[in-house]
Amino acid sequence: MSCRPSSQTKLPESEFVYKEFQNPDRDRAMTGTFQQGFAWGAATAAYQIEGAWDEDGKGASIWDTFSHHEGNIYGNHNGDIACDSYHKIYQDVELMKQLGLTHYRFSISWPRILPDGTSKTINQAGIDYYRELIDALLEANIKPMVTLYHWDLPQALQDIGGWENDMIVVYFNQYADVCFREFGDKVKLWITFNEPSEFIKEGYETGCLAPGLKHQGTSVYRVAHNVLLSHGTAWRTYDNKYRASQKGMVGICLVCNWAIPYSNSKEDVDATERFIMFMFGWFANPIFGSGDYPEAMKQQVMMKSREQGLTSSRLPDFNEEEKSLILGTMDFLGLNYYTTKRVRHLASPTYPASLDADQDLHCTYDDDWPTSGSTWLRPVPWGFRELLRWVKNKYNNPPIYITENGFSDPNLESEGYPNLDDICRSKYIRSHINELLKAYIMDDVDIRGYMTWSLTDNFEWCDGYSSKFGLYHVDFTDPSRPRTPKTSVKTYRQIVKDNGFL
Known part of the structure; x- marks a missing residue:
């Protein structure tokens, strides 16, 4: 897919952002x-940007351990710097000011605090580092949105079982309590966990992410259970101890791909529903569903x-007290x-047990959908709006x-690098925020804000x-790590300035 410079940042009402998607009733851009x-914000995560992995008393995280093991990461890269x-801090805040952002979503490194x-x-x-960052943001009229857990568990806790150890609920609550106490006078938006379905599947079953375990069919459900209990416990700690004085809000961050059935058959339709429930409903249903x-x-x-000869499900049960907690x-x-993604029913083998095999489905993409630099990412802006409408209807808006x-x-290295004229990203941003606008104006979805991923390459x-x-x-080859704006900075800055599309 060719990505060429473009000076256009606004959306005439008649424009279709992608030539691949030109359904007049669905894809035409709107103003508003x-x-x-x-x-309006941008998002980052501590391990992905901070560096200073062993400075100023910080403990090791599972990502320090995982990335230092040869062969785990592309090119044996790591997040040491x-x-x-x-x-x-101040260089990054200046970037946010250039964009006109009102919010910045970042995560706290658990082992940097404890x-x-x-x-x-x-x-x-x-504590002092994050206070300085928060103060710099507020001085620039940028509100912090803080994620407590963006995947960098302290290695000391992994050494005693990590998320598979039920005591993790206690330790996460201690950590959350410290953060609420130390930063809650200035932080009003908290996120307990980022994308639990991803770090659990890839960290505890496929082994692609830290801590790199491959416990097929077992640990994923036990870990998710403890994550949900940890979320509920921390939320109630905030509610009981801090909400009245600090007047903030606490949520959770879930990822979901939209999915459409491969055919109109009942099997494919049911498989599509299963896909969304295993990815999103797994955590959404206990928290704000049933x-x-x-x-x-x-x-x-x-x-x-039962097919595998077990007398009970590998998915744990909630008792009534746990349900009430969450x-x-x-x-x-x-x-x-x-x-x-497109989804069709496909019966999986009985063995080995796994999260994927439990779902009895197969996912694919349409060949004519646009591509990106990641095999798993195809821009499908209309799917964004469909997902938002589904969440609204399923979980009471x-x-x-x-x-x-x-x-x-x-990958445009053959054409010269870096690729600063990132028109593909500009198209993605414009089209997806426009679909978000449709969901807000036309579908009455309760949209409060938008954080692009990510502020910087990381x-x-x-x-x-x-x-x-x-x-x-x-530039990761330069010790000073200089930041250079891409074309998409202009695109996003204009949308933020206009609060949409004029």
Whole structure:
């Protein structure tokens, strides 16, 4: 797919952003604006940008351990320095000011605050770093949105079982309590977890992400259970101890691809529903649905477990006390959307047990959909609106912040690098925010804000520095890690200035 410069940043009413999608009733761009006070931001994560992995008393995280093991990351890259944002607070805030942002979503590194993962030892240097960042943001009239867990578990806790150890609920609550106490006077938007379905599947079953375990068919459900209990416990700690004085909000960030059936057959339609429930409903249903796992998920895992000779499901049960703890623990939903898939029913083998095999389905893309620099990411803007409408109807229109939405640059090294004229990203941003606007104006979805992924190129997990999601290019070969704006900066800045499309 060719990506060429374009000076156009606005959307005439008659324009179709993608030649691949030109359904007049669905894809035509519209003009209009979001509500006053709409949150415009960019998102990052601590391990992906901070660096300073062993400075000022910080403890090791599972990502420090995982990335230091040869062969785990593309090119054996690691986040030891990353974007060096730990030492570049004011440079990064200046980038946000250039964009006109009102919000910045970042994560706190758990082991930077609590080196051994528990409240036994609090690292004051870590507290001071985040206070300085928050103060710099507020001085620039940018509100912080803080994620407590963006995948960098303290290695000390992994050494005693990590998320598979039920005591993790206690330790996460201690950590959340420290953060609420230390930063809650200035932070009013909190996210407990980022994309639990992803770090659980890839960290505990496929082994692609830290901690790199391959416990097929077992650990994923136990870990998810503890994550949900941790979320509920931390939310109630905030509600009981801090809400009255701090007047903030706490949510969770879930990722979901939209999905469409491969055919109109009942099997494919049911498989599509299962896909969404295993990816999104797994966490959404207990928190702001029925208070329990989705029925389709419970039935499917029970069926597979019995086929494997087990007398009970590999999916844990919630007792009534746990249901009461978790249900309703959401002031807002953080929603991450990147792409859409086609789904068809496909019976999986009985062995080995796995999260994927439990679903009995197969996912693919349409060959004529646009591509990106990541094999898993195809821009399908209309799927974004469909997902938002589905969430509204399924879960009683919860307040939604789009906490991630972004595009990876195609590999254009043969044409010269860096590719600063990232028209592909500009098209992605324009089309997806326009679909968000349609969901807000035409579908009455309760949209509160939009955070693009990401402010800068960064350490993109197992892809290392080979995937580029940033509005600003970072030269990782230069010790000073200079930031350079791409064309998409102009695109996003104009949308933020107009609060939509004029």
